Amino acid sequence: MEASAQRAETPAAQPGKASSRTKSERKLAWMLCAPAVIVMLAVTAYPILYAFVLSLQKLDLRFPEQTEFIGLANYGTVLSAELWWLDVWNTFVIMVISVAIELVLGMLIALVMHRAIFGRGTVRTTVLIPYGIITVVAAFAWQFAFASESGFVDNLPLIADEKNWFGGHISSLAVIIMAEIWKTTPFMALLLLAGLVTIPDELYEAARVDGASAWQRFVKITLPLMKPAILVAVLFRTLEASRVFDSIFIMTRGAQNTESVSILGFNQLINRLNLGLGSAVSVLIFVGVVLIAFVFIKGFGVKVEEGRPGG
């Protein structure tokens, strides 16, 4: 498709050999790509098709003899279950709140890393620590901090004594969201910083000369110019947040109605060994992710191919 455009970069010095070189180049390229493509498809495309096939069956590994084809009945069961919609709502709440807070915090941290008059290196190094830490470990750290037996949070000033954080729906969700934010804000900040550094300093100088305040410079220059970087960062974090699993599993295992759709899928598949119903949940989650990506790419015009994949 774009071959002619980029061909111009390579010297067209050997016109006679061009076609055989092109051919061998293609062959080499395909050979180089084949192993990675096969591995990537083997564990995504094939399993999702297989999940779809499984989802059309009544298939419980505890009662394998009762297996039969039941069409879309599993989807009916899932979509008419109150638990599914509660979990969709929980996932949505965690996703929206954590990404929104991360965006604000990430932007502040990116500005600190970009503009601070000292200590930039220290900040950059430190924010990488949450990124490097295992999510499960981070979840334990927050759980231990808030747990009523071992935590220190209850002993802080301004906190009501002996609050049982994991005893209520809202407070459990709040701690889960906090852990998610802590773990993933660094990634957001770094993506935003990469967008921030591409804005030419002259724009700010000119605005300053014209008497624009710091806030005006941020709203009129920084935000519009960073829109593509912000959208790509938000898209990736939204998709990642939609599969929230580790923190919930560690902190509540879904107690106090904190289950996410991923936890529901796991419970059906691995704990109950109900592959039919669990696969219906898996396929629905997949469809949900495709919808989110579609809304971002078509609705907000996120140019992903110019973004993250280095393309």
Next chain:
Amino acid sequence: MKVGAREYSLWTIAIAIVLIFALVPVLWLLSISLKPPSEITDGRIIPAHFSLENYKSLFEGGWSDSPFLHPLVNSIVIALITTAVAIILASFTAYAIARLEFPGKRAILAGALAIAMFPPISTVGPLFDMWRAIGIYDTYLGLIIPYLTFSLPLAVYVLVAFFREIPWDLEQAAQVDGATPWQAFRKVILPLAAPGVFTAAILVFIFCWNDFVYAISLTSSDDSRTVPAALAFFTGESTFTEPTGSIAAAAIVVTIPIIVFVLIFQRRIVSGLTAGAVKG
């Protein structure tokens, strides 16, 4: 430019807040891990007495009985093998994409992007069923395969971004001197690409080290369970003791090397994470 005292103190406060935000949970784990078991629930931020009891309990019983040694070795071996294989496969692909012209290039990039967005939980059921059928459930291989799949897109992006920066004239010079495209790749480009390759390797390693969904779904014993999964199933020394202390100690043991790693290679990690994030 003159820096006012007010500006200076504002930045100090901003930086201090970021540091506290990033470090407190880790310091809290460290504090718990150093408390004697009887004081773990005292809620003190700084331990009243220091003790290595929790660390000792991790390794008690040696190779056969320690609850932690097997998962630790599993995590390290699985992450290292995945990283090595992923980097080799991704280097081939990234070279082809950055350097060669062929139909399907955009499709591969788009496909890699789609996989980066793919929800892993959607493949857990099928893989659980398939792995049990072909006998690689609860084995290293059973975890390495999905880890490869989900780390390849990351590795491919990072490497394509790095490979596009390489002075390719050198490769052409080698080809003019009679090297085949393969020789030019191996002898000229690979050494130049080493920093990018290393960056991609760090990111892939951290990804494998961090995974939890597959680790608890596709394993059932200490034969292949990795550290995150093992932590979730930790039990206390007896049925009546909470495993809080051992979990905190284990968490610190697996976190310290990563922190050291991050401190040493922070520039590479930042450049890798943001590779291709912005066109320009």
